[in-house]
Amino acid sequence: MKIISWNVNGIRAVLKKGFAEWFANEQPDILCIQETKAKPEQVELPLEFANYHQYWNAAQKPGYSGTLILTKQKPINVKNGLGIQLHDNEGRVITAEYPDFFLVTVYTPNAQSKLARLDYRLSWDKDFLSFLTNLEKNKPVIFCGDLNVAHQEIDLARPKGNHKNPGFSPEERASFDNIINAKFIDSFRHLHPDTENAYSWWSYRAGARAKNVGWRIDYVCLSHTLKDKLKKAWIMPEILGSDHCPVAIEIT
Numbered sequence: 001m002k003i004i005s006w007n008v009n010g011i012r013a014v015l016k017k018g019f020a021e022w023f024a025n026e027q028p029d030i031l032c033i034q035e036t037k038a039k040p041e042q043v044e045l046p047l048e049f050a051n052y053h054q055y056w057n058a059a060q061k062p063g064y065s066g067t068l069i070l071t072k073q074k075p076i077n078v079k080n081g082l083g084i085q086l087h088d089n090e091g092r093v094i095t096a097e098y099p100d101f102f103l104v105t106v107y108t109p110n111a112q113s114k115l116a117r118l119d120y121r122l123s124w125d126k127d128f129l130s131f132l133t134n135l136e137k138n139k140p141v142i143f144c145g146d147l148n149v150a151h152q153e154i155d156l157a158r159p160k161g162n163h164k165n166p167g168f169s170p171e172e173r174a175s176f177d178n179i180i181n182a183k184f185i186d187s188f189r190h191l192h193p194d195t196e197n198a199y200s201w202w203s204y205r206a207g208a209r210a211k212n213v214g215w216r217i218d219y220v221c222l223s224h225t226l227k228d229k230l231k232k233a234w235i236m237p238e239i240l241g242s243d244h245c246p247v248a249i250e251i252t
Helices: 019-026 118-136 170-181 187-191 224-229
Strands: 002-007 030-034 053-057 067-071 077-080 093-097 102-107 141-146 184-186 218-223 230-235 247-251
Touching: 002 102, 002 141, 002 218, 030 102, 030 141, 053 093, 067 093, 067 102, 093 118, 102 118, 118 141, 118 170, 141 247, 170 184, 184 187, 184 224, 187 218, 187 230, 218 224, 218 230, 218 247, 224 230
Parallel strands: 002 030, 102 141
Antiparallel strands: 002 247, 030 067, 053 067, 077 093, 093 102, 141 218, 184 218, 230 247
16 A cells, blocks of 8 residues: 655645646555645546545635545545644644554644744644544554654754754654654654655755755654554655655555
């Protein structure tokens, strides 16, 4: 099974940049999309997506946030949000239940400039991890998406000078520690513990992508009980169309 996650930074925009052709070539079993920036009635997916079930969670605010799951196999059940009113108006979470696992796609809130939204972000992290651990009581969990944090210094090109910036603050990194301490596995780092210069997001400024001055803030994570089923985890920096690139795993 191939699972791909991609923050497309606007699905209507990326559809004009070869998204459908890329999708037809990859043929993932499941594609999780973040930052759709659209409601489903605003988007007509082309024929390449015809054999996939679509599950959308749009933000109340137009043109903002939003998530989408495209899946070959119809899930047993699909639920939007965390079930917490404070968190559930921005379209950030979809959970699909399959026979052997839960799949969660997530677009984690950004702490924003000068960490203006850090307190809310940390509240989100705590509630999201609680949500995952409650799901895990029933069956294993795979969750993926833009988590808006580079966990370790190896996960961004220029760690020095970024310690007080959103996405690399000590508080946000500690929140990711909590995920690992709860025995969820960062699939890419698990299989590639020493791989450097592996990033999934680049600023649009100063030619950052061409210079590979990036951050790894997009993840596919899974319950430790699925560790032996994880066969491959990779990043696709060559795929353009967004300031993020896709990340993926294969599991048996």
